[in-house]
Amino acid sequence: MKNKKILIIGGGVIGLGIGWQLAKSGAAVTIYERAQAGRAASWAAAGMLAPLAEAHIEEPELLKLGSQSLALYPQWVRELEAAAEMSIGYRVEGTLIIGLEPDDTHQLRHLYASQQDLGLDVTWLTGRAAREIEPALSPRVTAAIRCESDHQVDNRLMVKALQRAYQRCGGVLHENSAVESIHIENGIAAGVKTRDGEKQNGDVIVLSAGCESAQIQGLPDAIRPPVRPVKGQMLALQMEAGITVKNVIRTVRARYPMSVYLVPRTDGRLIVGATTEEMGFDTRLTAGGVFELLRGAWEAVPGVYELPLLETWTGLRPGSRDNAPILGETPIENLIYATGHYRNGILLTPITAYEVSKLILTGETSETIAPFRVDRFLA
Template structure:
């Protein structure tokens, strides 16, 4: 049992999951969010756990992190569900990466060859084979890559379960409580200030997503280079006649649009997502929705008649190299857990387990060593 006093700044999936692991290990945990917990990027997310379909050239460390994250997911959500009684909608759907035009197919083949070189279990399918897996695909879809090892979770249920988990394990959650300053003495963290109130702690975890860099009191050597990357999403209501079996993912090469369709257990279909550099602007725009709906409709025309139940935008915390920033910093007691960009829901359990190890045991697990803030040479 640890008796450390740990303060967590930010109650997205990342901060909550770390809080849950530490509280159940006996730490005295206080988590602060400037709004309601779980309502920022973690709420906007599509909840895909898709390291295979998202494998990018030049990102092998990140791919290994993602594959490791997949390994720990089932046990993590199993424990969370058992402790909280909440179901988080973990599903082993698989992802179909699809293409229509010649340039889509060239890109698909190029990615497929790379996935195979990495030894990933993926299969190249003709359009007809793809339609036998997912009958709602358009007749225009001419080929696909099937990634059965990619899964999904209901990210909204996940954050709500994590909130319950923190509280059930004795952690305190303060909402509408923006941390106004990180308090440092010499190069050691001593607490945080929320309004007029000072909260003291041995350890502070910076998990405030795309806002992490803005925290007053952070020295330059510990300012994580993260920025907001806007993602717009829509949720459509499916019907009895129309429900997808798998996640469908379309990279529309002609307009550099990515559209994915993710069927959820509550009967909604998440349509995501734009990727825009618009600072902290969280507007949903006509152009963003247009691009998304057009690309999604091209591959799954049946969405045309579905009801739009929601649209929103979220800000992904993107780092300079699109990889997360995890672990110790030059300030003693200050721990980073930010910059998760497009993979924060996938990386939530692994981040929580590894950051808990850093805090409880004082050692940095091998798997997160490439992701320290020291890689930026600040």
């Protein structure tokens, strides 16, 4: 198995994470990356590791997968930081989900009840108790839910570390090298062709091209992964003395079109996100998007009004039809999918990397990822 030649399409956290695990075990791995590794959704993300705060009662399988991946994080961080000799900014302060008026409190109570039904580790706080934890919060905060076990990582540091760790154990990375098509022969994936005409044979092909995974040619339409881009606008502020937060803050806004989150980084940046827009591959920032982010952040933490605005950007989440990732074998032999991680790809990187690399090395799909195969979408 270790002598297999593995070709990975896409060098985001998912492709790099799988590539690193495989290269570490001695496999011959090549990643083809259309532009620069780790500069797409994996760069744009907020880095929240938040299965509880993101939990939706109607998505129990996804909640389970997210919680399993979160549990792997401490070991993942230790291994990755040692291999890359750099920090990836892992923080364990937790998340406060806050409401700002009575309607929000009703919505928070509903969320809290759902979380309790699921047996999640959450605590109800009054507005005052929330402000004791985070004094910069608005005096308008009516109530909050504390999710102590939701953590965060600096995703931009994580992609750098993954690239370094991958290349240090012999992984090959071709940047500015877009794969045009996957070559399939008699129902077996046999290689890839790049846009500049290079053909490469491989024993296993992994498709992890994020929101562009459905664009690769050569796949029969029936098994094309149903992944689409979902735009998110983001911005970063510079925290200053007196206007700092330690926890991730998320708002619940019953009467507004948009809630926001504020994610404090160890380097003093405060990431504010994010819009959720079905705009195809459009990556333009809009006045309305930035306005809503700033308004939401200011309502939660009024002091942000004074903070320097450092950066604005957009990213495209790879959204699948049911919001869950698409992982594992496909009806085409030797073709593996690892895509569609939507709003949880940073959280789901360790479990995806460990499970997909194990599948490639042993040929066995674990029960953990079996529910996420592309089969679920096939008629």
